[in-house]
Amino acid sequence: MSLPLPRSVIFLAVPLIPVLLAGWLHPERPDWKLLIHPIPVLDRVAVRNDRILWIDARTADEFRRGHRAGAINLHMANWEEALPVLIDQWTPERPIIVYGDDARFMQIRQVARRLRRELDVKTVSIFREKMNGVKDAP
Amino acid sequence: MKAWITWALAVVLATIWAVAGIGKIQNPTGLAETIIGYRFLPHAFGIDEWLAALLALYLPWLEIVLAMALLWPAGRRTAAGLTAALLAAFTVVVAQAWARGIEMDCGCFDSWAAMSLPHALGRNLILLVFAIILWRLPVCAGGATRADQI
Numbered sequence: 001m002s003l004p005l006p007r008s009v010i011f012l013a014v015p016l017i018p019v020l021l022a023g024w025l026h027p028e029r030p031d032w033k034l035l036i037h038p039i040p041v042l043d044r045v046a047v048r049n050d051r052i053l054w055i056d057a058r059t060a061d062e063f064r065r066g067h068r069a070g071a072i073n074l075h076m077a078n079w080e081e082a083l084p085v086l087i088d089q090w091t092p093e094r095p096i097i098v099y100g101d102d103a104r105f106m107q108i109r110q111v112a113r114r115l116r117r118e119l120d121v122k123t124v125s126i127f128r129e130k131m132n133g134v135k136d137a138p
Numbered sequence: 139m140k141a142w143i144t145w146a147l148a149v150v151l152a153t154i155w156a157v158a159g160i161g162k163i164q165n166p167t168g169l170a171e172t173i174i175g176y177r178f179l180p181h182a183f184g185i186d187e188w189l190a191a192l193l194a195l196y197l198p199w200l201e202i203v204l205a206m207a208l209l210w211p212a213g214r215r216t217a218a219g220l221t222a223a224l225l226a227a228f229t230v231v232v233a234q235a236w237a238r239g240i241e242m243d244c245g246c247f248d249s250w251a252a253m254s255l256p257h258a259l260g261r262n263l264i265l266l267v268f269a270i271i272l273w274r275l276p277v278c279a280g281g282a283t284r285a286d287q288i
Contacts, residue, residue, distance in 0.1 A: 007216040011207055015199035022195050028165045030191035038184025103241045106175035113171075 031117070039112050040125040045097065053090050057100035057111040068099070074111055087119075099127040144214075147272045151221055152208040154265060159201030161248030162194075170194035172245030176235045200224070208272075218272035225266040232259050 023029055045052065054071035056063050063073040072089065074082040090096065096115060100108040108126055116124050162169050170190040173179070179186035204224070207217035232244060236255040243249070244258035253261070 007213060008220060011203055011213070011216060011220055012200070014203050015196055018199045019192075019195045022163075022166065022199075026166060026195075028167050030167055030170055030194065032191075035184065035187050035191060038187045041181055101241075103239050105177060105240065106171055106242050109171060109174060 034113075034116065037122065039109070039116065042097070042125050042127050045127060051094055053086070053094045053096045055086065055096060055098040055111060055115070057098050057108045058104075062101070071099075074115075075107065076110060076114075079114070083118075090121075092123075095123045095125065096121060097125045097127045102128055144272065144275060147268050148208045148214055148218075151218070151265065151268055151272065152205040155201040155205035155208070155221070157251075158247050159198040159205060161198075161251070162245075163198040163202070164248065166191070166194040166198075169198070169245060172242070175240070175242045175245075176231050177238070177240065178231050178234055215273060215275070218269050222266060222269035222273050225262055225269055229259065229262040229266060232262060 023032075050070075054068045056067045056071040056073045057075050058067075058073070059075065060073060060078065063071075067073070072082060072086050074086060086096075098108050098112040098115070100111075105128070112124050112126050115121055170187070170193070173190040173193050174186050179189050181187075201224075204217050204221055207213040208221065210217075228246075232255050235242070236259060240255070242255070243252040244255055246253060246258055246261075
């Protein structure tokens with residue numbers, strides 16, 4: 001049993017009209033400029049560890065149980081308190097790398113995107129790894 | 139099969155699409171993040187961000203068009219077929235994320251209807267069966283299912 005093709009094509013094509021308008025005018029449309037410079041996702045880090053400003057995007061409890069040396073705990077819930085700490089420690093030559101629980105990749109991206117948007121920082125990357133191994137500093 | 143069953147299936151599926159589409163249409167950026175969160179798109183060169191942004195703009199409107207088409211007798215069967223195809227794709231995406239241990243809200247509706255991945259998987263499978271039943275109903279001239287004319 002096959003679909004009547006022309007009607008399928010029409011149903012699939014009709015949404016393209018509002019899509020074009022939404023992509024241009026919607027107040028919550030994707031930020032096309034940011035998409036030209038997507039957030040890099042790293043699986044290894046080539047920069048010396050002490051030059052990196054690590055941002056731990058996990059919850060405070062998870063952060064307390066273990067985190068990378070020198071990392072700052074920053075997530076949506078503690079943004080206002082933790083952001084000044086980050087600004088104190090950050091200098092433009094220090095790359096910011098956000099990491100977190102790989103199973104909650106969306107949280108990591110949220111933090112990275114917000115950092116890029118609010119601080120206008122282009123050197124934000126995401127580091128992907130299994131968090132089971134990240135317990136190198138109390 | 140009685141006509142009311144056809145209508146009931148069409149109304150259920152149309153309502154789900156309409157609610158899902160209208161809920162998601164308000165925040166394409168958030169939906170794009172959810173799509174990336176499923177991690178089924180290739181992320182080399184930021185392709186995932188572009189595809190997610192385009193899908194986030196397109197999917198809600200497609201859902202609304204399908205909702206309307208399901209309530210139009212002449213377009214119902216086609217819409218049911220597309221609904222089945224779309225639900226099958228959603229089901230595969232949700233299933234792969236669940237199997238990989240990804241923890242997230244399914245993003246199927248607006249945030250008021252947050253649903254875990256296993257629940258979304260179960261619901262999708264039920265709706266997929268509804269859509270296939272509606273699609274496979276015998277067709278009469280004009281595109282309406284035979285049940286529409288009983």
